[in-house]
Every structure is written in C-alpha cells, then in structure tokens.
Amino acid sequence: MRVIAGKARSLKLKTPAGTETRPTTDRIKETLFNMLQPYLPDSIFIDLFSGSGGIGIEALSRGASHAYFVENSKEAAACILDNLKFTRMEEDATVLKQDVLSALFGIHEKEADVIFMDPPYEQDFERRVLSCLREMPYVTENTLIVVEAMDKTDFSYAESLGFSITKEKLYKTNKHVFLRKTEKNEKN
Secondary structure, eight states: OBOOSSTTTTOBOOOOSSSSOOOOOHHHHHHHHHHHGGGOTTOEEEEESOTTSHHHHHHHHTTOSEEEEEOOOHHHHHHHHHHHHHTTOGGGEEEEOSOHHHHGGGOOOSOOSEEEEOOOTTSOHHHHHHHHHTTOTTOOTTOEEEEEEETTOOOTTGGGGTEEEEEEEEOSSEEEEEEEEOHHHHHO
C-alpha cells in the first residue's frame, strides 16, 4: 500500500499483520480521492476505523490541514503512528486509540469537513456510528460523510437518522456511500 498523490506521493505504508484490517486497494483509493479532492484543501478530515491510516494519510498528503485517526486495535494504532512518522505528518494528526463511538466525543472541532469510515462488514457499525454522528456538534450540513461498505449493505435508514445519500459509487464487492446531514435535522 502506498500514498497515491500529494506531498507524500509514492511512499509505501506499513499495514498491520493479520486479517483484522482490510486496506483499501490503490485503485479504489484513487477513485475515492478523485471524488474527494475538491473537499480536501485545508480540511479537517476524520478517518474512523483507520486500520493502517492510509486514507487519512492520503487526505493529509493531498492538502487536509488536520486528520483524526480513530482505531481501537493496539497493533493498528501503532502502525498508524509509524506511518505518520515515516511520512512526516505527525504534526498534522491526532491518533485516538479507542472505540469509535467513544472517540467521537473526544473530537473538538468547530466543523469536520470530511468523515470517512470503513467499519468491519456486516456488524451494523454504519448505523451505530451515523446515529452518534448526528448528535456531534462538528457534523453540520456541510460535512461530507463517506462510508465504505459491502455492495449489498442497506442504507435505507439514513433518512430517518437525518442524513441524505448524495452519491453512491459501486465497485465489484463493495461501495462508497456519500451522505450529508439534512438541514431539518440540523435544526432539531
């Protein structure tokens, strides 16, 4: 796995051993970041279920001003720290070594620009995290939320949580779902 573009372009990143994490392939990462590029300059980027940190590091490499990495696994969190040091991006990053739902309360920003999550598949984390995100003051109608999920994962509940799906990009076995908080939910 490598950084595709930006100031850390072509640097190879470590990945945690074993099958606990599922790094996003370079091809899918490139497609994702082509869609995200307009939102990245000087952004606050949050990478949930970070794994090796490849997504958040790519965001920093492409111009995000600060990235939060949330990872519960000790080995994966250590890998993120190593990758941040190797890419010389430690100053622009905060690594939260804890459960995602708890970590969301430890982020104190006026507004998050992009929140990316790639949770373990088929465990309903998407719904639980979105339920929590709708209550976070840094999630506004301007915040773009991107979820990487299995291609058949159902997001029909998103509207009832106060989010609208603005785009869906399908791949062979998975997809990226782009969501925004609806203004109606913002006023509640």
